[in-house]
Amino acid sequence: MSQIHFTIDFEKLKDTVMDSELNEVVKSSLVLILNEYMEKERDQYIQAESYQRSAARQDYRNGYYERELLMPNGRILLKVPRTRSGKFATDVFERYARCDRALLLSMLEMVINGVSTRKVTKIVEELCGESASRSMVSNLTKKLDPIVGEWASRPLNTIYYPYIYVDAMYIKVREHKRVVSKAVYTAIGVNEKNKREVIGFKVDHNESEPSWHDFFSSLKARGLQSPKLLISDAHSGLKLAIQKSFIGTSWQRCTVHMLRNMIQTMPKKTSKEARNELKAIFQSRKLEEAKRQKDQFIDKYEGKKAYQKAVDVLDEGFDDATQYFAEPEEYHVSLRTTNMLERMNSEIRRRERVIRIFPNEQSAFRLIGAVLMDYEETLDLGNRTFLKKQI
Numbered sequence: 001m002s003q004i005h006f007t008i009d010f011e012k013l014k015d016t017v018m019d020s021e022l023n024e025v026v027k028s029s030l031v032l033i034l035n036e037y038m039e040k041e042r043d044q045y046i047q048a049e050s051y052q053r054s055a056a057r058q059d060y061r062n063g064y065y066e067r068e069l070l071m072p073n074g075r076i077l078l079k080v081p082r083t084r085s086g087k088f089a090t091d092v093f094e095r096y097a098r099c100d101r102a103l104l105l106s107m108l109e110m111v112i113n114g115v116s117t118r119k120v121t122k123i124v125e126e127l128c129g130e131s132a133s134r135s136m137v138s139n140l141t142k143k144l145d146p147i148v149g150e151w152a153s154r155p156l157n158t159i160y161y162p163y164i165y166v167d168a169m170y171i172k173v174r175e176h177k178r179v180v181s182k183a184v185y186t187a188i189g190v191n192e193k194n195k196r197e198v199i200g201f202k203v204d205h206n207e208s209e210p211s212w213h214d215f216f217s218s219l220k221a222r223g224l225q226s227p228k229l230l231i232s233d234a235h236s237g238l239k240l241a242i243q244k245s246f247i248g249t250s251w252q253r254c255t256v257h258m259l260r261n262m263i264q265t266m267p268k269k270t271s272k273e274a275r276n277e278l279k280a281i282f283q284s285r286k287l288e289e290a291k292r293q294k295d296q297f298i299d300k301y302e303g304k305k306a307y308q309k310a311v312d313v314l315d316e317g318f319d320d321a322t323q324y325f326a327e328p329e330e331y332h333v334s335l336r337t338t339n340m341l342e343r344m345n346s347e348i349r350r351r352e353r354v355i356r357i358f359p360n361e362q363s364a365f366r367l368i369g370a371v372l373m374d375y376e377e378t379l380d381l382g383n384r385t386f387l388k389k390q391i
Helices: 010-018 022-046 092-112 117-128 134-152 209-221 236-245 255-264 272-281 287-301 305-321 329-335 339-355 361-376
Strands: 061-071 074-083 163-175 178-190 196-204 229-232 250-253
Touching (some): 022 074, 061 092, 134 361, 178 209, 178 361, 196 361, 229 236, 236 250, 250 255, 250 305, 255 305, 272 287
Parallel strands (some): 229 250
């Protein structure tokens, strides 16, 4: 690439510096330098300096037009040279557009990390001396749409996911001048390399069998194969959708959710011993031991009114809650609960709490997708793996 050499009127620059505040000094200096640079760019393009006669001339000068450029210390007004043909274009705005891009990316990062729109506008004003309206920040976040959309629809047929965790949470969204509750479905897969990936998410009207089935269908349309084990809570619609969507897949009921459901039915003050006995069942190292402790619990508490619901839940759900015993022992602690998904959902909730109510469903999809993309980058960094040995 050819280089452009130019000189600056330092007497003019000195006068400007002496009569200006520091911020204005920087701005004035930039205006002088960039205007002179663009002038030399036009000379090079025309292949002739001002008033120079030359057989190599390519075009003729045609005055200037003014254009603003946003810099880290504020906006500056430049005189951009023109030519008669209109074909000359300076590369100053392309080169310094990275200042704009850096600012925009910083604003996006603030939004994704849960900084409110109102606070973002104040931060931008402090950094650049420029005001940024709330609508400007909101419109800026729309630049995430194609990025999130491409990530959310990427193919899943390039690697196999033996273990998949799914869950749903609820958010508030404005719809037809009303505030409604919507479900956010999320799925994390553990691939053949023992690395975790956020393989899908969806914003839908409610948590139901048809909605879960649609979510699973969208994953399969992207190439997802039936996993060995799918881990989730015991939502009735989710259970039916799993059975219909993934033939041959075992379902692991989250033991934390199941324990919570049982403990909530027991007396708070007098059930400490029973609570410890329940927890011990799912801390067993072997299935036979877990079955023995389960039978002992049922024999001990069956027929006691205060514990009957817990006995019924344990008896009915034990097999679904112990599917992880069919997998290598090293995996048990990681496969028996959805705690890992709960951690991810808390990250979504932390950002969502700042917004409180999403203006529409697309904005919810956009921000949650950006949060999930950001969160995925923190999973299993380097040579770390989620499970302790190769699948």
